[in-house]
Every structure is written in structure tokens, then in C-alpha cells.
Amino acid sequence: MTRFSLNQATTKRWPIDELVAGCVTAGVPAVGLWREEVAAFGLEKTASLIRDSGLAVSSLCRSGFFHEEDWYDNNRRAIEEAATLGTDTLVLVSGGLPGKSRDIDGARRHVSDAIGALVPDAQAAGVRLAIEALHPMFASDRCVVSTLGQALAIAAPYPADAVGVVIDTYHLWWDDQVWAGIDEAGRQGRIAAFQLADWITPLPEGVLLGRGLPGTGCVDMRRFATAVGNAGYRDWIEVEVFHEDVWSRPGPEVLAEAFAGYRAAAE
Amino acid sequence: MTRFSLNQATTKRWPIDELVAGCVTAGVPAVGLWREEVAAFGLEKTASLIRDSGLAVSSLCRSGFFHEEDWYDNNRRAIEEAATLGTDTLVLVSGGLPGKSRDIDGARRHVSDAIGALVPDAQAAGVRLAIEALHPMFASDRCVVSTLGQALAIAAPYPADAVGVVIDTYHLWWDDQVWAGIDEAGRQGRIAAFQLADWITPLPEGVLLGRGLPGTGCVDMRRFATAVGNAGYRDWIEVEVFHEDVWSRPGPEVLAEAFAGYRAAAE
Numbered sequence: 001m002t003r004f005s006l007n008q009a010t011t012k013r014w015p016i017d018e019l020v021a022g023c024v025t026a027g028v029p030a031v032g033l034w035r036e037e038v039a040a041f042g043l044e045k046t047a048s049l050i051r052d053s054g055l056a057v058s059s060l061c062r063s064g065f066f067h068e069e070d071w072y073d074n075n076r077r078a079i080e081e082a083a084t085l086g087t088d089t090l091v092l093v094s095g096g097l098p099g100k101s102r103d104i105d106g107a108r109r110h111v112s113d114a115i116g117a118l119v120p121d122a123q124a125a126g127v128r129l130a131i132e133a134l135h136p137m138f139a140s141d142r143c144v145v146s147t148l149g150q151a152l153a154i155a156a157p158y159p160a161d162a163v164g165v166v167i168d169t170y171h172l173w174w175d176d177q178v179w180a181g182i183d184e185a186g187r188q189g190r191i192a193a194f195q196l197a198d199w200i201t202p203l204p205e206g207v208l209l210g211r212g213l214p215g216t217g218c219v220d221m222r223r224f225a226t227a228v229g230n231a232g233y234r235d236w237i238e239v240e241v242f243h244e245d246v247w248s249r250p251g252p253e254v255l256a257e258a259f260a261g262y263r264a265a266a267e
Numbered sequence: 268m269t270r271f272s273l274n275q276a277t278t279k280r281w282p283i284d285e286l287v288a289g290c291v292t293a294g295v296p297a298v299g300l301w302r303e304e305v306a307a308f309g310l311e312k313t314a315s316l317i318r319d320s321g322l323a324v325s326s327l328c329r330s331g332f333f334h335e336e337d338w339y340d341n342n343r344r345a346i347e348e349a350a351t352l353g354t355d356t357l358v359l360v361s362g363g364l365p366g367k368s369r370d371i372d373g374a375r376r377h378v379s380d381a382i383g384a385l386v387p388d389a390q391a392a393g394v395r396l397a398i399e400a401l402h403p404m405f406a407s408d409r410c411v412v413s414t415l416g417q418a419l420a421i422a423a424p425y426p427a428d429a430v431g432v433v434i435d436t437y438h439l440w441w442d443d444q445v446w447a448g449i450d451e452a453g454r455q456g457r458i459a460a461f462q463l464a465d466w467i468t469p470l471p472e473g474v475l476l477g478r479g480l481p482g483t484g485c486v487d488m489r490r491f492a493t494a495v496g497n498a499g500y501r502d503w504i505e506v507e508v509f510h511e512d513v514w515s516r517p518g519p520e521v522l523a524e525a526f527a528g529y530r531a532a533a534e
Contacts, residue, residue: 202472
């Protein structure tokens with residue numbers, strides 16, 4: 001059985017009920033959900049839609065953003081949402097530098113402290129906090145956790161079933177330390193999610209919406225899938241792409257290409 | 268005496284003769300030059316303009332681009348140009364992935380080999396090859412050398428006066444390993460150039476022209492200047508900023524702000 005999961009952000013304009021139906025039709029067994037889209041459709045309504053469909057929820061994106069003032073309450077809500085949706089994986093994008101700060105070390109310490117504060121809530125809810133390292137080009141405004149090595153260091157004090165890490169090809173492909181990091185994450189049992197997106201250029205203004213479907217760029221997807229497999233990860237493999245050109249296309253068409261990209265990488 | 272040098276790319280539209288006169292008027296003792304601008308004005312003509320002005324040339328940017336077919340001849344020409352212009356520092360931007368390659372390890376090995384092949388020419392000309400790690404967002408198309416650690420590893424087999432590294436705040440600020448790397452580079456005597464530019468968001472399309480003048484962004488410039496000073500570097504400190512908004516302003520005004528940014532960081 002396939003381990004493919006369609007992350008909802010890849011087909012952002014596909015209404016969630018149609019997306020769920022489309023995944024069932026295509027034989028796709030899992031989806032990754034986003035909090036904003038879930039809230040817009042309704043949390044309980046989404047949860048029952050998903051339950052009725054038989055789909056698994058591979059992850060809920062994203063919580064974190066620890067530079068924001070209400071991070072604690074917001075993250076606790078996210079943990080509850082993950083539990084309600086039936087996923088044990090909550091992806092944390094840890095946030096950037098607060099205000100006009102130039103203290104990246106301080107911001108990284110704050111992320112560690114914040115995650116520590118959330119661990120009891122996460123454990124009580126049966127949800128694992130999945131720390132995602134974002135590409136260093138997001139270090140100032142989205143995520144001061146820039147490498148898998150940093151994510152593992154932040155996770156280290158906590159049990160592996162409470163705090164894990166995300167392996168996202170888009171964010172990590174450039175890092176020559178990533179292979180050793182994947183091995184280490186595997187040894188610790190900390191790989192909580194594995195996400196595929198490709199690196200394409202030129203990057204668009206603001207750089208957020210610059211990802212390519214797997215196979216369209218310069219990332220060696222198979223090398224990642226092999227490394228993550230060798231590290232013992234047997235769970236879902238999400239395709240998670242943000243790009244205006246992808247969003248403007250019909251959902252079923254993008255789903256088919258995402259699935260094909262996953263297959264070329266991982267099957 | 269100030270160690271400030273104005274990198275020509277910061278005031279890209281300021282004609283070189285006016286730039287040289289402007290630096291002399293402002294009491295700026297050095298400039299960093301770019302090959303394209305030098306070629307447009309004429310190599311010998313630039314060399315004599317600089318000689319007559321009494322300015323020092325802190326570095327020549329940029330050679331490298333080892334993914335291009337004519338890299339060897341082109342880099343040998345660049346070495347000669349550096350010698351002609353009276354600088355001992357040739358900045359190498361090592362190039363991205365060739366064609367549709369996904370083999371970043373192979374591209375990095377090729378950079379090591381290429382630099383090894385150029386060392387005899389550089390030594391004969393009295394020019395030091397200065398390996399610049401570029402921000403990982405440039406890894407696919409401009410420079411597969413993404414961290415100071417990688418630059419040091421590539422430089423390691425060669426004498427420190429033949430192959431050095433560039434410390435550029437813009438490219439390295441996000442990396443928690445950079446402080447140890449600067450210490451190590453200092454111990455080895457490999458710091459060949461120190462360049463200041465600030466990180467500002469949002470990044471523009473293509474991301475190349477997104478730098479801010481020192482002091483306008485989130486990089487702790489003084490921490491870098493202190494670390495590089497503690498590592499024993501006593502040479503020029505360049506301000507090197509690429510931004511359309513900066514380029515569209517009068518050269519003398521930008522020069523004054525760049526100088527002020529340098530002072531706030533390093534004096």
C-alpha cells in the first residue's frame with residue numbers, strides 16, 4: 001500500500017470536501033491538513049468529513065511561530081486541533097526574530113524554552129511536536145531553526161515520542177550535514193514527518209511560494225527517500241508544495257503529478 | 268586610519284572615475300572592484316586610475332563559476348586581472364549545479380578540484396583565491412559552497428596564503444556554526460576578506476538584489492566585526508550591498524551611509 005499523503009497546501013484552492021473526495025477516488029490514503037483551512041471549513045466538520053472518508057491525517061501544519069505574543073495559547077489550541085483531527089503529528093514552524101531584534105541566539109533559546117513548555121500538553125493529548133527546520137532564507141521572519149542539526153538539538157531533552165523532527169527536502173537539500181542528521185534522527189526514533197518538495201529557480205518575490213513538485217527541480221528526491229528509509233522511517237510521505245502556478249491548476253491534475261513525483265522518489 | 272573599503276557593487280551605477288574621485292574626497296582609502304565594471308572601463312585604464320588616486324584595491328570580485336565550461340581560462344584571466352589591479356585578493360563564487368544536475372556532492376567535489384588546479388597560477392601571480400560561501404538560497408544556481416565550514420574544508424589542502432575564505436555577513440549570519448568557523452579561519456590565517464551587508468525582508472524576485480546597507484537589517488554586525496577581529500583579521504572591511512533602491516541613489520550619499528554602517532559595526 002502506498003505511503004503517499006497529499007499535503008493540502010499543495011492544492012490550496014481545492015475545497016476540502018472536494019479534496020477529500022478526490023483523494024478517495026484516486027486511492028490516496030492520507031492527507032496533511034492546515035489549521036487555517038480546517039478552521040475555515042470548521043474543525044469538527046473537517047474531523048467528521050475525514051473520519052467518514054477513511055483517510056488518515058498524516059500531519060497538521062502548522063503551529064509554532066513562537067515570536068508571536070500569544071504563542072502559548074495558540075500552540076495549545078493547535079495541539080487540541082491535531083487530536084480532534086486524529087493525527088499525532090503537529091508540525092512546528094518555530095518563528096523568526098521578534099520585532100527589530102538581532103539576537104538570533106536568543107530567539108533560538110526561546111524556541112527551546114517554548115517547546116519545553118508545550119511538551120506536557122502535547123503528551124497529554126497524544127500529539128507529537130514535530131520541529132521543522134526551515135531553509136535559512138526564512139531565518140529572520142519565519143523560522144530561526146535552520147538546520148536538521150538544530151532541530152535535533154532542540155528535541156534532545158525530550159522523549160522521542162513527544163518531540164520529533166520533520167525531514168523536508170526543500171528546506172534541507174543544500175546541507176551537507178543532512179545525511180548524518182537523518183541517520184541520527186532515525187537512531188533516536190525522531191523522524192515525525194517526511195515531506196517532498198523540489199527546489200526551482202528563480203525564486204519569486206518573498207520566496208515563500210517558490211517550491212516545485214517533486215521531480216521538477218534539482219533535489220535528489222530518491223536519495224532523501226532512501227536515507228529516510230534506511231533510518232527506519234516507515235510512515236507517511238507527504239508532498240507539500242507552495243507555488244502560485246501549482247495552485248492555479250485543477251486539484252485532481254496536481255494530485256496526480258504529486259503522486260507520480262512521490263512514486264518516482266520513493267517506490 | 269579607517270579600514271573601510273567601498274565595494275563597487277554597492278554603487279553599481281556610479282561611473283568608476285567618479286567613484287574613485289568620490290572615495291578620495293571622502294577620505295575612503297580602498298575600493299573593491301568587479302571584473303565586469305573594470306572590463307567596461309578598461310583594465311589598464313582602471314589600474315592606472317587607481318594607482319594615480321592612491322586608493323588600495325581590497326579585492327576583485329568575482330571569479331569562480333566553476334559550472335561554466337570555460338572556467339579554467341576565465342579564472343586564469345581573473346588572476347591576471349587581480350595582479351594588474353594591484354590586489355592580492357580574488358573572490359571566488361564557486362558556481363551552482365551544472366545543467367540539470369542533481370548531484371550537489373559532485374558539484375562540490377568539482378569546486379575543490381578546480382581550485383586545486385588554479386593554485387599554481389594564483390601563487391605565481393601573488394594572488395590569493397578567496398572562497399566565498401554564499402547563502403544556501405544560492406546553492407543551485409550560483410554557489411554550491413554554502414557554509415564557512417565547507418569553504419574551510421575546500422581550502423584546507425592548500426597554503427593559507429594561496430587559498431583563503433571570505434567572511435560575508437549576509438551569507439553567513441543565520442549559521443550557528445559560523446563563530447567557531449571564524450575562530451578556526453583565524454587560527455589558520457585564512458580570512459582573506461570581510462564584507463558587510465545586512466539581511467532585510469521581503470526578498471525580491473530572484474533574491475540576488477535583496478541586501479541592505481549595514482544597520483538596516485537583522486544582522487548583528489558588531490558581533491561579526493568583533494569575532495573577525497578576535498580571529499586576528501586586521502585588513503580591509505568592505506561594504507558590499509546589492510539592491511535596486513541603493514543603486515538608484517546618488518553614489519556619494521550611498522558611500523556616506525555605507526561608511527557610517529561600517530563605523531557603527533567596526534569602530
